[in-house]
Amino acid sequence: MAQAFHMVAAVMLGQRGHLFPWSPVFLAAGIGLYFSLRVEPALWMLTVIGLCGGICVLLGGRIGPAFGPLVAALSLAAVGFSLAGARAHMVAGPVLDFRYYGPVQGRIVGIDRSASDALRLTLDQVVLERMDPDDTPIRVRVSLHGTQGYIDPQPGAVVILTGHLSPPGGAVEPGGFDFRRHAWFKELGAVGYTRAPVLLLEFPGSGQVLFKARMWLSERVQSQLDGETGAFAAALMTGDRSGMGQETLRTLRATNLAHLLAISGLHMGLLAGFVFASVRIGLLLIPYARHNWPVKKLAAAAALLAALGYLSLSGGSVATQRAFIMAATALTALMLNRRALSLRSVAMAALVVLVFRPEALVSPGFQMSFAATTALVAVFEQITIWQQGRQMPRWFAPVMGLVVSSAVAGFATAPVGMAHFNMVSQYGLIANLVSVPVMGAVVVPMAVLAALLMPFGLDWIALTIMSFGLDWILGVAAWIASWDGVTRPVIAPEWRVLPLMAFGGLFLCLWRGPGRSAGLLPVGAAIFLWMGTERPVLLVSDTGTLVGLMTEEGRALSRPKGSGFVAENWLENDGQGGSQEQAAALWPGEIVARVARAAIGTREVLHLQGKRAVASVESCEAAQIVISSAEAHPTGPCQVLDPTTLRYTGAVAFWPSDTGLLMVTDRQVSGQRLWHGPESEPMQLAAKGQ
Incomplete structure (x- = not known):
């Protein structure tokens, strides 16, 4: 011992x-x-x-x-x-516990776009008809569909609309992404949509200065540059992506260029570096300043102020906060004559973010941002040691830096991206090699110059030059996205995979000495577990409107349309890809009068789609699993999953077992947490009919 x-x-x-x-x-x-x-x-x-x-x-x-x-x-x-x-x-606040339809009044505190490409408003100071203020959600989020009369929402404006609201939904399958938790930490107590015009009730008042400045700058940039180029420029300069179309976003994701949209270390580093170099060169050109002032420290202070302004205007996402803390640490180190960049500064940034926003840990943005930064700093520390005493050509350092940084960042973030988004970009390295230099040499410098020229009304000059770089990036993304096999679907791993891989990667980066290679063991174990991942043989949505049955050809869906978000997520998690219609064509049984039947081992699945289908099935047998989109009470010993049951169980998965099928519910996996609301009283309904 x-x-x-x-x-x-x-x-x-x-x-x-x-x-x-x-x-x-x-x-x-x-x-x-x-x-x-x-x-x-x-x-x-x-x-x-x-x-x-x-x-x-x-x-x-x-x-x-x-x-x-x-x-x-x-x-x-x-x-x-x-x-x-x-x-x-x-962050605790009231959460709507029923489906609401009626007038919704609130102040605009957020503007973005939904996955369906609809403009989306986040409202606070919410007023709902016949609801006590103490029970009213702090914030609600509403997607705008249909023809809108009030098409130019302004930050801080009070609006009123007639909309449908419902509680934030749970995971699309047990163990999947829990939107209720995500909404809880954003103080979203309800989400919904409206097809009626949104009406202006009050003009914007005082307050929300930074949000108003962001949106004003975004509108100005988009008024100077048309289409997706202007929306891209606005996203880079302000973090406002509400002008970008979903097709452009999909193209950037498919080519692993979506990180250029996130105001992260690349943008903050380029901006701070450009301001630092410009101020330093400008001061060195002045003889008195060159000989009497601490030019390097003054340039670092100017770059720090520019980075702080960028953080304020960008909306302050996790990646931007991390980038600012890193930049601030490095610039402060320069002013104190200390080492500018190290794993200590990465750790300091992570500590600050986690202390103030612990929930950031489970977000892909945090995981990808710190995975890339930690790996880059660790690798370049080793490269610096390797280069000592070696003579290299001048062109070697920048070329090697570009290639190594793109490869290391891509390799470090790939597992996180594959786990969360079920996709790997097979040509992402090529896209980054020909796009990132343009971002650094043209786009970011012109963005800074445009901000400086804006008070004089000359920002159009810099923005025009900036547009050439943005068009190049968008063109590269569209070209590479057209290649065959640009993306490959990846099966969703079990929960242990990412923690194991993260620990192994961190051990490789942070440990000192010969034992560092031990980090390969958890990484290897994670890969082994990922390769052996199995998927549920049967999935049921939390509303009973969609059923997914695993077949030899892949996941078969019970209907070709409807519940598209759930269908897309199931297919992505399976690593299957393809459309909902293609998956519906795989259904192995018959579908008659909106009743879908299929055999699953010794049991039979019946999916009843609508009240007429429910009425057509009056009795059932013990070997049957009856799944219904409307309340169902068939006579017989079958297992019934209808909206009444699913309301409390959430989504349901069935796994093969020695005794037949093992049912696992979202409620069983996620448990009873603050964001799940009060404990449901009829939990026995989960086994109704058994």
Whole structure:
């Protein structure tokens, strides 16, 4: 035992000076533990764990350099657990628990586009007819369909509309993306749509200065540049994507160029670098400044102010926050004559984001952003060590930097992108190699110049030059997207895969010494698990409107139209791809009078689509699974899943087992958390008819 303690102590002592980058890893472990629970921990438990963790973090340094870091690691995990719980309670608000139709009044605090390419408004100060203000959601989000009379929504304006609202939906299948949790942390208590014109009730008042500035700048840019080019420019300069069409977004995603839309490290780094270089060169051209002023530090201060302004106007997404913290750390280090970029600065950025927004951990934006940045810094640290004492041609460094950065960033973010979006871009490296240099050499410098010329009304000059670079990027995306096999569908992995892969990748990047290669073991285990992933043999949507049966040819769907979002997600998670119509053509049984039948082992599935179909089936047998889009009460010992049951179970999956079929519900997987609402009383309905 003593020998084991000595070995642990020796290992930890060998990592001295390199342990701080592990801090956000263990903080994230605690946050991840909180989100993985199926039962909401009590407030007193969160408080006690957080206090104990905080005290132990402070005491960790006194235990000694050998075991102190281990205590600090566990303590950080405890703090992360409590931080996530505290954040969940801080954003708590009313959630609509029924389907509402009627007048909706609110102030515009967000403008974007839905997946169906409809303009979408986020409203606060919500007023709903015949609803107590204490029960009214803090925010609602409404998609605008049909012909709109009020087509130019302004930030801060109070509008009124007649719309359909419903509670945020759950996962499309057990274990899938939980939109209720996502909406909870955005304080969205209801989502819906309207087909009636949106009417202006009050003009924008005071407040929301940054949001108004963003939208004003976006409108100005789009008035100077037409079409998708102008919308692309507005997205890059302000983060407003409401003008971009879904077809353009799909093209950029298919070619792995969608990251150019996110105001992240690339944009922040290019902007800060351009401002830094411009100010420094400008000051060096002035003899007095060159000899008497700290030109380098003044240039860094100017770049920091520019980065802060960019953060303010961009809307402050997780990727932008991370990029700003990284840039601010590097620029501050320059002003203090310290090393500008290191894994410490990446860790500091991650800590800040996780402390203030713990829920960011489970978002693909956070995961992809920090995966790319951590890998890039770690790889270029090794390249710097390798280059010491070697003479390289001048052209070698920038070319190698471009190729290596594109390859490393793509390799690091690929598992996250494949896991969340079920797709891999097979020509993404080529697209980035011919697009990223244009972004750095033309687009970002002209964006900065346009902002400087805007007060004089001359921004059109820079924007015109900027448009050539944007057209090149859009042209490259459209050209490569037309190639055969540009994307390949990927099966959704089980929940253990990404944490294993993340830990292995972090170990490879952060560990010092010969033991670093041990990080390949969890990465290999994650790949092995991913390759062996199996999918449910039967899926049922949470409304009973769609059924998916796995066949030898792939997932077969019970209807060719309707529930398109659910169908698309099922097919993507299967790694199958294709359209809903193609999947419906695979249905192995008969579909007569909106009653779809199919055999599944020794059992039979009946999908009843509509009230007439329900009325046509009066009785059933024990071997049958009756799934209905309307309330159904057939006589007999069959298993029934209708809207009444599914309201409490959520989406349902059936897996093969030794006894036949094992039913797993979304409620069983996700548990009872704050964002799921009160515990449903008739949980026994999950097994109704068995």
